[in-house]
Amino acid sequence: MKRALFIAGPTASGKSALSLRLAEDLNGVIINADSMQVYKGLRVITARPSEEDEAKAPHRLYGFLDGSEVCSAAFWAERAMEEITKAWQGDQTPIVIGGTGMYFKVLISGIAVIPDIPEDIRASVRERCASEGSEALHAELMPLDEATATRLAPGDSQRICRALEVVKATGKPISAWQLETKPGPMQRYDEDGALIKLVLDPPRDVLYDRCNRRFDLMLDEGAMDEVQALMERKLDPTLPVMRSLGVPQLMAYLKGGLPLEDAVEDAKMQTRRFAKRQLTWFRNQFGDWKRLPAQLSESEYRDFLNKKIKKAVD
Known part of the structure; x- marks a missing residue:
């Protein structure tokens, strides 16, 4: 039977390290399911695997899109x-x-x-979002698609734009399409039992500490240079790549609007908040996935590999 491993988890939980160990032991191909790691030029700030790690096992769907593009979930699923x-x-x-x-x-x-x-509708909504702000578009969306507007935060520009585009283009709310x-x-x-579904579920304090330490490491490894290069491209600020964790804060620093210390602290805080939302989402949505601790000792890993994984994929 064909088998596949799915490994989900919050940022900084150790997914990449675990997947690499499994790929080396199982003749595996690692396929990216991170919406920011699909973009070129941001290896450090999005915590993509290093070139050295990518050389140890096949890696797919990492850095394959330009930052000027939008990677929808449907597009990604086709490629995956x-x-x-x-x-x-x-x-x-x-x-x-x-x-x-x-x-x-x-x-x-x-x-x-x-x-x-249609491109004219998409461009119009994106331009208005950039000039008027997502809060104004959120207020406009409320009477058109109350279910979606209620679910979205006023600052969620990407999803607000998408919902407004859909209702303007089709006359039907995105919440109705989603049914x-x-x-x-x-x-x-x-349904055939061919998927092995794993979620890394670390203690919150451990995860927050790893988020903080990893951001410091990113700065040491060149994150600022990546953000500088991205800023110089003058891309649409509503694009996903422009809102990647740490990017808005470092851009604010580079433009002179925020001291470096404040930019770093805010970036760390936003990363921790994002990790918390991910933890909650996985616990609520992936109830049937097997939970794993953030880190496995060598003996725990070998036991897990031999008893839970190899039997399933052989």
């Missing part, structure tokens, strides 16, 4: 399914790893099939 299929064809074990829970949901459970949005969901490409494999 292609890579999973290639791995199976090569008698390798696909290991899908990341912290973007919606990517996993779409790959397994599916997503609503929404018509393409008409097409099954995901991995759903039948999940």
